[in-house]
Amino acid sequence: MSETSALIILIAAIFTNNILLSNFLGMCSFLACSRQIPTAAGLGVAVTFVLAGTTALNYVIYYYLLAPLGLEHLQFIVFIAVIAAFVQFVEMFVERFSPRLYYALGIFLPLITVNCAILGASLFMVTRNYSFTQSIGFGFGAGIGFALAIILMAGLRKKMTYSNIPKPFQGVAIVMIITGVMAMAFMGFAGMVNIQ
Amino acid sequence: MEQNGIIELFTYAILVFVGVLAGLSTLLTIAEKLLIDYGVCEIDINAGERILQVEGGQTLLSALIENEIYIPSACGGQGSCGYCKMTVLAGGGPVLPTETPFLTRKEVREGVRLACQVKVRENIISKIPEEMLNVKLFNTVVESTRSLTHDMKEIRLKLIEPPEISFRVGQYAQIQAPSPDGPVFRAYSISSPVYEPNVVELGVRLIPGGIGSTYLHNLQVGDQAIFTGPYGDFRLNEDPEVEIICVGGGAGMSPMKNIIYSLYHEWPDRSCWLFFGCRTTKDIFYLEEYQELAKKHPNFKVIYALSDPLGPDEKWDGETGFIHLAVDKYLEAGRKRQAFLCGPPPMIDAVMDVLADKGLAEQDIFYDKF
Incomplete structure (x- = not known):
């Protein structure tokens, strides 16, 4: 694993191992914030930023603080604390520079904290024994993958506004079905690059 | 040995976790200073x-x-x-x-x-x-309280700092009341006349669970209270030929009292009607004061109407039915008038229709819906 370049991992994390479509992590904000393309794009960018930042930070903390002291079991609680602090930072940042996005994302901005994709990426980083550059590549790629999936979904939902959806499937139901179809479509990328 | 190892591990775990948290909060504090500084x-x-x-x-x-x-x-x-x-x-x-x-x-x-x-x-x-720039914050103490009906209380606040308020008839004040989420402001019309600048009097109906009314009803003489004011866009017509029509319902008496007393202080012969609607005889207040005033000023007419059917032990020889019917009955069309309404929205709407029939233009009708 260690010889795979960070760029390959980045591409894999976007297409073949999309954290949302292959691991189904981060579904709640994916379902809730995919109604409009600008909001979806804003959340995508925020999640990408948080993912890249937290995997890098968590890498440093895990390998230079927890592992030497034999405290690997603290990873969950420490990762969560790092993520929470980082999201706070992003929140301040977004509020300062884009109040409109800040209010459009509303509760989902602080809820990035409990977005399982974020913690998932940090834990994958540990179980897959990534190096520092690989971790950043993976975090960044997973973020782009999430952003790509949510923007695509927002586009599809916009298109669906004018389609005739059978009543039982309206709302979240059809979104779940489309997510499944999207996941299958993304399987077409399998074999392009390969990571665990 | 084994035990020492465990204790060591625990100590490290706690130290590391606390250290990480402390580091993160420091970073966040710095970030907040840098990011949220707008100068x-x-x-x-x-x-x-x-x-x-x-x-x-x-x-x-x-x-x-x-x-x-x-x-x-x-x-x-x-x-x-x-x-x-x-x-x-x-x-x-x-x-x-x-x-x-x-x-x-x-x-x-x-x-x-x-x-x-x-x-x-x-x-x-x-x-x-411009008016809002004149709004000030007043520190007051409760001068007196008095029960008007089973759920209405009259509260007089003596102004301390600043000692005087200058306001127009029908304006309101915002009383600061404590709430679980910090102080909130609630609007109440001033019922004391404009020629008493050292006092603000309020008529408050107790609403079960209401933040403002509960607070005001529990105030005792000597308690401190804070309000901001005056607010409101009621404007009395200064032409003495114009007849004033006041229509109130339920608890909507404060602006009427203010208007009527201020009016007769300035124009003792001016023509004015007060229509006040309540449900039962239990809800009647200020009627005797107004009848007293009407004896001094023959052009002041007071009509109270009860909307609920009379109970077996109730005595009433005045009007019955909703108040807009009384307005319709007593007023003749064609006179120059100005009207002030205060009460629940359905009452205001009904009275507005009647007044429009009597020839009042929209800009001559002021109202407070609550």
């Missing part, structure tokens, strides 16, 4: 009439309150009452989704914003009605 911003009010220097990062409402400009606000800046409307011509940023429910399209075009939702991030150019 000192200027707020220009009414094209240079007043220019305030305020700390950036706070809401426009709190920046104005800090500078003793009291924009009406009943919810305490949560964006749920929509009272704190003001015009922001530049520097307010985009209209936020939290504001849109309270603004009409016309208001959005004119730059009307909710002051509690606008954050001061840069220099702001704003417009505030």
Whole structure:
């Protein structure tokens, strides 16, 4: 694993191992914030930023603080604390520079904290024994993958506004079905690059 | 040995975790200092009439309150009452989704914003009605309280600092009441006449669970209270030939009392009608005072009407039925009049229709719906 370049991992994390479509992590904000393309794009960018930042930070903390002291079991609680602090930072940042996005994302901005994709990426980083550059590549790629999936979904939902959806499937139901179809479509990328 | 190892592990775990948390909070504090620092911003009010220097990062409402400009606000800046409307011509940023429910399209075009939702991030150019600049914060003590009915109380507040208030008839004050979420302001009409500038009197109906009315009903003589005021756009016609029509319902008596006493202080012969609607004889108040006043001023006519059927032990020889019927019965069309209404919305709507039939123009009718 260690010889795979960070760029390959980045591409894999976007297409073949999309954290949302292959691991189904981060579904709640994916379902809730995919109604409009600008909001979806804003959340995508925020999640990408948080993912890249937290995997890098968590890498440093895990390998230079927890592992030497034999405290690997603290990873969950420490990762969560790092993520929470980082999201706070992003929140301040977004509020300062884009109040409109800040209010459009509303509760989902602080809820990035409990977005399982974020913690998932940090834990994958540990179980897959990534190096520092690989971790950043993976975090960044997973973020782009999430952003790509949510923007695509927002586009599809916009298109669906004018389609005739059978009543039982309206709302979240059809979104779940489309997510499944999207996941299958993304399987077409399998074999392009390969990571665990 | 084994035990020492475990203790060591625990100590490390606690130290590391606490250390990580401390480090993160330090970083966040620094980030907050750097990111949320907007410096000192200027707020220009009414094209240079007043220019305030305020700390950036706070809401426009709190920046104005800090500078003793009291924009009406009943919810305490949560964006749920929509009272704190003001015009922001530049520097307010985009209209936020939290504001849109309270603004009409016309208001959005004119730059009307909710002051509690606008954050001061840069220099702001704003417009505030002249009257609101005259609003002050008053420190008072309770001079007396008196029960008017089973659920109405009259509360007189003696002004301490500043010692005098100058207001027009029918205006209201915002009383500061404590609530679990910090102080909130609740609007109450001033019932004392305008020629008593050292006192503000309120008529308060107790609403079960109501923050403002519960607080006011529990005030004792000597307690301190704070209010801001005066607010409101009632304007009495100064022409003595114009007849004044006051219509109140339920608890909507305060502005009427204020108007009537102020009126007869200035024009002893002016013609004025008071129509007041209540449900039962239990809800009648101030009737004797008004009858006394009517003896001194023959052009003052008082009509009370009860809307509920009389109980077996009730005695009443006045009007019955809803108050708009009494208005319709007693007023003849064609006279120059001005009307002040205060009460529940269905009553106001019904009375407005009757007054329109009697030939009153819309700009001659002032009302308070609650």
